[in-house]
Amino acid sequence: MRLNLKLSHKGLILVAVPLIFEVIFLATLTYLLRQAEIEVQRQVRSKAIISQANTLSKLFYDAGVAMGGYSITKSPLFSDRYDKIVRQIPQDLDELKNLVGDNSRQQQILQNLQVITVTGLKILGEAKSAIDDNRVDVAQFRARHMYKEIRSLADRLQDELRGLTEDERKIESEGPEAQNRNRAMVKIYLVIGVLLNFLIAVALALYFSRGISRRLNVLTDNSIRLARAEPLNPALSGTDEIAHLDGVFHSMAEALNEASRKERAVIENSADVICSIDVDGKFVAVSPACNTTWGYRPDELMGRRFIELVIPEDHQETIRAVRAVRAEKGNTEFENRTRRKDGSIVTVLWSTYWSEAERSMFCVAHDISMRKAVEEATKASEKRIRTIIENMLVGLIIITKEGFIESINPASERMFGFDAEEIVGRHLLCLFNDSKLFSERSQSDTHNFMENLFSRALNRIGELDALKKSGEDFPIEISLSEFETADGYRYLANILDVSERREVERLKKEFVSTVSHELRTPLTSIRGSLTLLSVGALGMLPEQAKKVVTIAERNTIRLITLINDILDIEKLESGKLDMVFDTIQMNNVLDRSAEAVRAFAEQNGIKLEMVHTNASVYADGDRLVQVIVNLVSNAVKFSPKGETVTVAVSEIPGFVEVKVVDRGRGIPPKYKNLLFQRFQQVEASDARKKGGTGLGLAICKGIIEAHGGTIGVESEEGKGSCFWFKIPPLATAKTQQAGQPPAAAQPVPLPVAAANPPLKPEEKMFG
């Protein structure tokens, strides 16, 4: 049976078992010694009893002899002697009693002795009294008698004493024998005890030492196996410290194995090549990633010099780098180009560590071809972008939040006549016409300038007057956009010199004016001639001729309208549609509109219905008339004969609304959004059939939006349409405009344009 004991328990047993045995052994020896001692004491007591008994016997005799002597001599010597003995006898009896102790047989003998002694002493006492009384006869008789009696008593006493000492004598004679026996036993016990003790100690020591040392050997073996990375011995059984240590050892080995497995997994699965290179530059270990990086299997590289992988151009640099790695004895990095098995080139970043102890270089080789390619691409892209920026015609200036110039492209240099070196670091203000009035050294001036610039050009295109180094000013379009850099926010200013465009615009305007003028002059004559003919002012024409002349007249009018509309649209698009704002009554606008279209409506058999209101607006009255006339003309054109077109003005919350309602064919929903774009009509043939230009609604939209209003249409096919527009009422419009026309999304017209005449109606009254 195996005992699952801890090492400490085993040690305890190893000490405790011999100790217990020692104790038992000592107790036995003590007992034996005690027995011997008792035996000795018994011998001594026996001797004392015998001696005392002899003394008593002798005293008795002495008493008899003293009495005899006294009876004969009546010498006081004998008498004294006798008295002394008589006093002595009880004392000796008591002593004997003490010596006998509780031995019952001896007690009995002692009682007998006492009776005999008392009797004897009584007889002797009587004899002495007779002697003292001089009764010799009596005394003699008595002496004789007494002698006999005494004699018998003495004999009995002797017998009793003999009986008493007999046991003692027996004991006395037995003494040496018992002692010898005891001694022999002690000797035997001693020998057996020592022997047993020795045997037990040896047995236990052997048992435990064999168990412990065998297990310790297993531990030692395990540590050697661990070092050699061999499998460990099976775990030791038991619960003692060695088994525990062995358990810990196994756990440790398992953890080491796990760590090693992970490490191996990392190395084997690493995208980078992990390798070690010996002092001769040869691979001594390579991870499988070399397959991916260089196309070689690890076994193909083992033992090869790593310099063989490096392309010859990079040999010198690599050798220098490796020497540096050895010299620095730390982590060092270097790059080189290596050749793959397939001949292609891979750029590798080597992260290396030189171990002096192992005389090896541990490396991680990271394929950075992709990164290099990206870097190259980035560089190329940067170069391309720089080339673009440097060659673009738009001026680019990067400024700080406060407006100080950080960089400027060549287009800006050319535009402003400054070199980058002389302008970088200065305030943007110096490039603007404002610098004639304000100083770039004044913080409040630059601040105000930037505030103004941001409000006009941040994330939108603003037009400003810039200033060249030469002092010449020129118009620019500028747009600022914010972007974030590592140093904080910056603004990119896109600047376009619009001098040429302005000139082109001016020329275009002049061209349009000239063309329209040149077209209008002959058209005036044509229209006049045709009208004179058609109305019969020059005499009645044949029916056919009159028809033809009427067609010519109608188309001339259409041509004139088209030219007028083109002029209007051109002005709307350039944001320079002339507007003269004033407080006007909508009733007046309505009347003038009705007047303008009444004849046309009657001509088409359409009745006009006007719904008035007392609202006032701050607007260009002529333009509003133009819009209403346009809408009503359309409504008339598309209404069946005999129908009514209603123009209703009403006040709605926040607006004055004008509705032009017809009962015509209506507008398909898909055209609703297109209607207000240029040259859009519901049907392509409408322009010809109805004589429109397709520009009217686009012009109306532009005019209404310039008033800060909106325009739209609601329509149901086959039932008619309702064109509407709404503009702010007087109070709102005036507050909003604050002296300027409500140019919704339009740039502000030049002040000079405000004096321009309206386009329709065709006359402008002064005063």
Added chain:
Amino acid sequence: MKILVIDDEEDTRSIASMCLGLLGGAEVIEAASGKEGIQKAADEQPDVIILDLLMPEMDGTQTLTNLRKNPATERIPVIFLTVKGKFEEFDNLKELGALAVLTKPFDPTLLTEQITDILKANPMPEPRAKSSE
């Protein structure tokens, strides 16, 4: 009503004259230049002068200025008849003493009526103190 039409463009001048005469029933005198117009205005004393703006040698504004300088013509109402588009700054014409600006091409049937309306709406001021002296 006697109307003087000053226009260098013969076609336009003729049509305007015919419209005013044939359709409007006015007596029309024609002048082919500013210089001729000023002369005819002084001679004929028309009720109104219809003046073109763009003319060679002496343009409409110069003609108007000269008409206003001449006591014989200074009180004759002047209405510009011009192609719109090119000369858009009409305000200074008012400063020079024009009554109105009519644009070409005009509606022939309405031309005389328009002129009459303008004249009614803008009666000429009384002769200046200078002329009464």
